[in-house]
Amino acid sequence: MARKIIIDTDPGQDDAVAILLALASPEEIHVLGIVAVAGNVGLAQNAKNALKVVELSGRTEVPVYAGCPRPLMRKLVTAEHVHGQTGLDGPDLPEPAKKLETPHGVDFIIETLMREPENTVTLCALGPLTNLGMALAKEPRIAPRIQEIVLMGGAYFEVGNITPAAEFNIYVDPEAAATVFACAAPIAMMPLDVTHRMLATPARVAAFRAIGNRTGAAVADMLGFSERFDLEKYGWQGAPLHDPCVTAYLLAPEIFSGRKCNVEIETNSELTRGMTVADYWHVTDRPHNATFIREGNSDAFYALLTERLARLP
Numbered sequence: 153m154a155r156k157i158i159i160d161t162d163p164g165q166d167d168a169v170a171i172l173l174a175l176a177s178p179e180e181i182h183v184l185g186i187v188a189v190a191g192n193v194g195l196a197q198n199a200k201n202a203l204k205v206v207e208l209s210g211r212t213e214v215p216v217y218a219g220c221p222r223p224l225m226r227k228l229v230t231a232e233h234v235h236g237q238t239g240l241d242g243p244d245l246p247e248p249a250k251k252l253e254t255p256h257g258v259d260f261i262i263e264t265l266m267r268e269p270e271n272t273v274t275l276c277a278l279g280p281l282t283n284l285g286m287a288l289a290k291e292p293r294i295a296p297r298i299q300e301i302v303l304m305g306g307a308y309f310e311v312g313n314i315t316p317a318a319e320f321n322i323y324v325d326p327e328a329a330a331t332v333f334a335c336a337a338p339i340a341m342m343p344l345d346v347t348h349r350m351l352a353t354p355a356r357v358a359a360f361r362a363i364g365n366r367t368g369a370a371v372a373d374m375l376g377f378s379e380r381f382d383l384e385k386y387g388w389q390g391a392p393l394h395d396p397c398v399t400a401y402l403l404a405p406e407i408f409s410g411r412k413c414n415v416e417i418e419t420n421s422e423l424t425r426g427m428t429v430a431d432y433w434h435v436t437d438r439p440h441n442a443t444f445i446r447e448g449n450s451d452a453f454y455a456l457l458t459e460r461l462a463r464l465p
């Protein structure tokens with residue numbers, strides 16, 4: 153039976169690829185809904201981008217909701233410098249005809265978890281953890297009902313991308329992240345340590361375009377845009393592809409490896425705000441609240457992506 157998931161996202165070119173991978177895999181993944189959050193750009197634009205991505209996939213029956221417009225306690229920090237003014241610069245996607253659903257995204261998360269049988273819904277988080285943190289605060293009874301939280305966020309050995317200490321998604325809403333990491337549901341995290349191994353080299357981007365469908369062309373255009381910032385920043389042969397690690401992990405966990413350990417979120421320090429302090433070497437007796445994914449097979453990852461995106465229009 154397909155695994156039921158909710159995708160919480162701030163699309164984002166890499167979010168878009170993560171969503172497309174899930175929507176291309178209905179035998180394994182049942183997307184109950186997609187919830188937008190403020191992050192890469194503002195909420196309204198991220199929600200619109202989610203609608204565009206769903207229309208691109210042809211899976212227009214999948215509902216899209218808007219969640220929180222700003223972090224729980226902080227001013228929103230955005231990343232237009234990476235993703236462009238629309239958050240999804242690159243491809244020329246049409247204005248969406250599809251509309252947002254009316255309920256608030258946080259209520260959709262809560263109602264879905266309370267309605268579905270316990271431990272049958274996985275939350276996939278591709279942006280700041282505001283909606284999940286808010287849902288846990290509003291209805292704490294959801295926590296033991298969550299099958300798993302699989303999230304892109306954090307970094308330890310690779311340290312930060314938005315500050316020297318912090319990865320963007322955790323940095324934007326550290327209080328929400330702290331709430332999520334303390335909720336006691338199983339968590340698998342895809343930090344920069346693994347996403348920085350998944351480089352979108354020119355040959356891999358060309359393989360997406362060579363699929364010959366509209367999705368492959370749009371993905372190649374997206375990555376062609378979003379990589380320019382990272383290529384200059386890191387000087388690598390390709391830009392990291394972060395968020396698809398989440399949906400690839402659901403489809404092919406054997407691509408990834410890591411270990412369970414304690415992960416705490418720094419919320420107080422100005423210098424290290426949003427740092428994910430991972431006790432990877434088990435030097436404390438703090439509880440193992442997350443599976444920290446550190447390695448991934450990038451050839452297998454890109455082969456999976458290319459094969460699945462070829463199934464879409």
Ligand code: BDR
Binds near residue numbers: 167231395
């Ligand atoms: C994360 O930040 C966003 O800009 C990307 O979409 C990804 O979720 C990487 O740090």
Ligand code: CA
Binds near residue numbers: 161162163166192395
């Ligand atoms: Ca994202």
